[in-house]
Amino acid sequence: MTKRLSPIKLENYKPLREIVFETLREAIINGTLKPGERLMEVQLAEEMGVSRTPVREAIRKLELEGFVVMVPRKGAYVAGISIKDIADVFEIRAALESLAAGLAAERITEEELEELERLLVQVAECTESNDLEKLIEIDTRFHDILYKASRNERLVQIISNLREQIQRFRSTSLAFPGRMKETLEEHKKIVEALSERNVALAQALAAEHIENAENSMLEALREGNISRERNSITE
Structure with a gap:
């Protein structure tokens, strides 16, 4: 090595x-x-x-x-990773992100909402300039603030661990045609729901956001951008 x-x-x-x-x-x-x-x-x-x-x-x-x-x-x-692994992780994440967004709608501060608004501007700039690397960084910060706003440390730890397991493939999802723009629109809707303290809507939008990210990644898999199966040594 x-x-x-x-x-x-x-x-x-x-x-x-x-x-x-x-x-x-x-x-x-x-x-x-x-x-x-x-x-x-x-x-x-x-x-x-x-x-x-x-x-x-x-x-x-x-x-x-x-x-x-x-x-x-x-x-x-x-460890290698398969389509089944990715689907399993996203299935759990959708449920947990929904929970985090619902809690955040109840507990988020005005300062945190303002920070999310600033990040939306940066996401728009990255989308316009097609800066994928910067977008991944900002997207991570966006979700970190959302998790923090849930005021549930155990939940934050669990979601962060799940996210890290597929972090190496996030660029594949966000690079999928049209996904950067979709991410911006989905983030905007989530922030609006948080601002309105609409728990049910925040939960639904967060789950939808994760499901859409999964669909983009799986579509990329189907196009052969990532191996469909684990490396044989990890079986």
């Missing part, structure tokens, strides 16, 4: 094992560590400048979160 990970920079407020875990998870999400790739503890530890212990702990945690699979007598591998 070619060296691609940077040495760990210690942060006083985080345990080393947590920093190693986050580093490896991000490498999987952004594609630095690819589906089906074997994770060698010794090499990863050397690249990050740490011992094998925090790497081993991080791999175990990544397995629990679905990012890594352990193959008997072979070792740890970056």
Whole structure:
């Protein structure tokens, strides 16, 4: 495996094992560590400048979160993902995002609503300039504010974990023809429902937004932009 990970920079407020875990998870999400790739503890530890212990702990945690699979007598591998996996994640996300939006409609602050409005302007700019990378960043911030506004930390953690499991494929969904513009319109409707404190409407719109994102991703899959099945090593 070619060296691609940077040495760990210690942060006083985080345990080393947590920093190693986050580093490896991000490498999987952004594609630095690819589906089906074997994770060698010794090499990863050397690249990050740490011992094998925090790497081993991080791999175990990544397995629990679905990012890594352990193959008997072979070792740890970056998990692949299939159409069924994506559909399962989106099915759960649609229900949880609906719950978060409903709670947010009751609990969101005026400051948070204003921040969402500002993000809508930025989404429109990205859509106009076709800046996909920036749009993904703003879309993530938009949903993070929505989750925070639910005032339910456990719910935020669960949704964030699900989202991260398919984060590496978000660009495929948003790059699908017409999806960027649709995302903007869907976000606008959600913000309007939140502003009106309309719980039922916010729930329905949030669920619809996630379902539309799923449809775009699955359509991209059908066109062959992503492998239909897991890498065989992860089965």
